[in-house]
Amino acid sequence: MWCVVVVCVALAAAASSVTAEAGPQVWRVEAPGHHIVLRSLENEGLVDVLGSVTSHSKVLVERSAKERVSRALSEAQVEHKVEVEDVLPLIEQERQHIRHKRSTRFTQNVAQPMDWTSFHDLDDIEGFIGWLNATGGPFVQVANAATTQEGHKVLVVRITDPNSPGPKKKVWIEGGIHAREWISPAVTSYIMYQLVTNPAWQELLQVADWYMVPVANPDGYEFSFSSPRARMWRKNRRNNGNSGQCRGVDLNRNWDFKWGVGASNNPCSETYMGPLAFSEPETRGLQFLMSSVRDIDLFITFHSFGQTILYPWGWTRTAPANSRQLKRLAKKFADTVREVSGGSTDYEIGGSGPLYGLASGATDDWTYGVLGVPYSYTIELPDQGTYGFLLPENRVSSTVMETAAGVHCMVGFLANAGQCARRRARNPHNRIFG
Numbered sequence: 466m467w468c469v470v471v472v473c474v475a476l477a478a479a480a481s482s483v484t485a486e487a488g489p490q491v492w493r494v495e496a497p498g499h500h501i502v503l504r505s506l507e508n509e510g511l512v513d514v515l516g517s518v519t520s521h522s523k524v525l526v527e528r529s530a531k532e533r534v535s536r537a538l539s540e541a542q543v544e545h546k547v548e549v550e551d552v553l554p555l556i557e558q559e560r561q562h563i564r565h566k567r568s569t570r571f572t573q574n575v576a577q578p579m580d581w582t583s584f585h586d587l588d589d590i591e592g593f594i595g596w597l598n599a600t601g602g603p604f605v606q607v608a609n610a611a612t613t614q615e616g617h618k619v620l621v622v623r624i625t626d627p628n629s630p631g632p633k634k635k636v637w638i639e640g641g642i643h644a645r646e647w648i649s650p651a652v653t654s655y656i657m658y659q660l661v662t663n664p665a666w667q668e669l670l671q672v673a674d675w676y677m678v679p680v681a682n683p684d685g686y687e688f689s690f691s692s693p694r695a696r697m698w699r700k701n702r703r704n705n706g707n708s709g710q711c712r713g714v715d716l717n718r719n720w721d722f723k724w725g726v727g728a729s730n731n732p733c734s735e736t737y738m739g740p741l742a743f744s745e746p747e748t749r750g751l752q753f754l755m756s757s758v759r760d761i762d763l764f765i766t767f768h769s770f771g772q773t774i775l776y777p778w779g780w781t782r783t784a785p786a787n788s789r790q791l792k793r794l795a796k797k798f799a800d801t802v803r804e805v806s807g808g809s810t811d812y813e814i815g816g817s818g819p820l821y822g823l824a825s826g827a828t829d830d831w832t833y834g835v836l837g838v839p840y841s842y843t844i845e846l847p848d849q850g851t852y853g854f855l856l857p858e859n860r861v862s863s864t865v866m867e868t869a870a871g872v873h874c875m876v877g878f879l880a881n882a883g884q885c886a887r888r889r890a891r892n893p894h895n896r897i898f899g
Contacts, residue, residue, distance in 0.1 A: 488553030488694065489527045491515070492534075495544040498522045499727075499822025502541040506534055510711065510733030513697070516771055516850055517821065523850065525552070525697060552855075556693040559855060566858070581655050581865050583858045584647045587617070587687040590654060590679055594620055601661045603627045604670070610678070611750025615702055617683035619747050621676055621754055624660045629671040634880045637676040637755060637838075638872070639766040639828060642716050642747075644685030644698045645854045648846050648864055649767040653679045655865035656872060669873065672880040676758060681747060682716055697854065701745060705732040714739040717766075718824070719748045720831035723780035727824025738826050751828075755836060763794075763879060764832040764841040765872065770853050771845035772812050774798060777833040779817035780825035787839060788816070794840055797878050797885060798871035805870045806863070810847060817843060840879070844868075 496503060498517030503524070506512045511534050513525040526534050538545045549555075566583045577596035578589040585593075598607045604624055611619040625633070640653030657677050659666045680686050684702040688695050700713025711733035718728035721742035728738035743749045755761065776791040785791065792814055799812040813820070817829070833841035847864050848856060856864070877883030 487528060488551050488556075489525050489697075490531070490547050491549035491552060492524050492526050492545050493548045494522045494524055494538060495520070496522060497822065499824075500541075500543065502537055502543055504727075506537055507736060508729040508731055508734050510729075510731055510735070511537075513699070513735045515853055523548070523853070552697070553693045555855060556696045559696070559858075560693060562858060579654060579658070581651060581658075582862050584651060584861065585654075586690045587680060587683055590650055591620070593654060593658075594622060594679065597622065597657060597661060604661060608754065609750075610754045611746040613684045613701070613746055614704065615684045615687075617687065619678070619681060619683060619750055621678050621751075622657060624657065624670065624675040624677065625673075626667070626670040633671075634673040634762040634876065635676070635758060635760060636673050636763045636876055637678075637758070637761050637765075637832075639678045639681050639751070639764075641678075641680035641686050642682050642766060642828065643768060644682050644689040644700070645696060646767075646769040646846075647689070647854070648769050648856050648861065650679050650686065651861055652767050652846060652865050652868045653677055656869050659869055659873075666873065668882050669876055669880065672882045673876055676754075676761075678751065681751060685713065699735050700737065701747060703739070703745065705737075707732055711737075713737065714745050716745060716747055717768075717828060718826035719743065719745050720752070720826050720828055722831040722834045723825035725826065726780040727822065728826050736824070742826070752831070755832065759836075761832065761836065761838045762840060763876065764829060764836075764838045766828050766843050767846055767868075768843055769846040769856065770848055770850065772810065772847050772849050773820060773845045774812050774814045775817040775820060775829070775843040775845065776815075777817065777830050777841055778825070779821070779827050779830050780823055782816065782818040782823070784816060785833065791840060791842075794875055794878065795842065797874045798844070801874040801885070802867045802871045805867045810864075810867055812844075 497519055498514040507514055511530045515523045515525055563584060577593050579585055579593040598605050606623040608621045609618045610621050638653055641650040660675055682701050685698055685700055688702055689698045700715050702712055703714045705711055715736045718736055718738040724742040725738055729736045739745060774795040777785050795814045802810050829841040829843045832838040874885035877885035878887060881887050
C-alpha cells in the first residue's frame with residue numbers, strides 16, 4: 466500500500482545532479498496519523514503527515530526538525546525510519562517535465578489550454594474557464610465566490626441545460642482546497658469539460674444543475690507551482706502576522722462545524738484551523754454561495770491521496786443516520802471506477818473519523834451537518850502512496866477518466882438517468898433516501 470521503491474530509485478538517479486540545499490525527508494512511522502505523538506508533532510509544526518493507514522504513516526520532516534522528531538518518537542517507543550533522503554530532486558524532475566510539456570503545447574494551435582495529460586497551473590485553469598464561459602453559451606455561468614488575500618478569484622462554474630425546467634438534482638463539486646493535491650483540479654476541470662462537450666453527459670445536464678469549484682485555494686495552488694520547495698504547500702497564503710515565518714490556514718479545517726476538532730491552533734502547523742471559523746475569504750465565500758443555492762443533493766470534495774471514499778462524520782466515529790445510503794451511493798462510484806480501470810483502481814469506503822482519525826472543520830462535515838446535504842463525500846484520489854502527492858503525469862489521463870465515470874454513475878443513480886439509472890419496476894415509489 467505504501468511502496469516507495471520507485472520514488473527512491475528516481476531520487477537516487479537525480480541526487481548526484483542536485484547541488485542546492487537539501488530538502489525535507491519522508492519518514493515511515495509505525496503508527497497511524499492520529500497517534501498522540503504524531504498529532505502533537507504536527508500541532509507543533511514539526512512534521513507534515515502526508516498519509517496514513519492503520520499500521521503506519523508517512524510524514525515529511527524538515528532537516529532542522531530531525532533530531533526533535535526522532536527523539537519524540539523514540540521516547541514514545543514508536544519505530545521510524547527515513548525512506549526518502551530528499552524530496553527536492555524528484556520535485557525538480559516533475560517541474561522540468563511540466564515545463565517541457567508546456568513549451569510543446571504553446572507551439573501548437575489549440576483552442577483552450579487544458580489537455581488532461583499533464584498538470585496545469587492556475588493561469589491555464591482560469592484560461593480554460595474563460596474558454597468554457599465563452600463557448601458554453603447559456604449552459605455555463607461563472608460566479609466569483611471570493612477574492613483572496615493575494616487578489617485571486619475563487620471561481621464557481623454553474624453548468625446546466627436551461628431548456629430543461631426540472632425539477633433537477635443539485636450537485637456541488639469542490640476541487641483544489643489543498644494546494645499540493647494537483648490531481649484534484651485536474652479531475653474537477655475534466656468533469657466540467659465533459660459536461661459541456663461530451664454528448665454522453667447531456668442527459669445528466671437535463672436532470673441536474675452542476676456547481677463546480679475547480680480551485681478552492683487559488684493562492685496556495687499558484688504558490689505550489691512557484692518553486693521545488695513550494696511544491697508540498699497545503700494551506701492558503703494568509704499572513705498570520707508572525708514575520709512571515711508561518712503563513713497560511715488549512716482551509717479544510719476552517720469550516721464552522723465542530724471547528725477545532727483534530728486541528729491545530731498553531732499557525733506553523735499544516736492543519737492550522739485559523740483564528741476563527743470562516744476567518745478566510747475562500748471558506749466564507751463558498752459557504753455563502755452554497756447556502757444561497759440551498760437544497761444541494763450531492764456534495765463531493767476531491768483530495769489526494771489514498772483511494773478512499775469518505776463520508777461524515779470526521780469529528781466522531783459514530784456513523785451518521787443515513788450511513789447505509791451513503792455507502793450504497795459510494796459503492797456506485799467505486800464499482801464504476803473498478804470496471805473502467807480493469808480492476809487496477811480500487812477504492813475503500815468508510816466514515817472519515819473511523820478511517821482517518823478524528824478531525825473536523827472540513828467542508829463535507831459542514832455541508833452534511835449544517836447545510837443538510839444528504840450525500841456528502843471526500844474522495845481521496847489515487848494513488849495509495851507509491852507517489853502520493855507527486856502522482857506522475859502519465860497517471861493523469863486515466864485518473865480523470867475513471868473518476869469522471871464514477872461521478873457520472875453517482876449522479877445518474879441519484880437522478881434516475883443514464884446507464885446507472887435505478888430500476889423502478891418493482892416499486893415505482895422507491896427512493897434512495899428517506
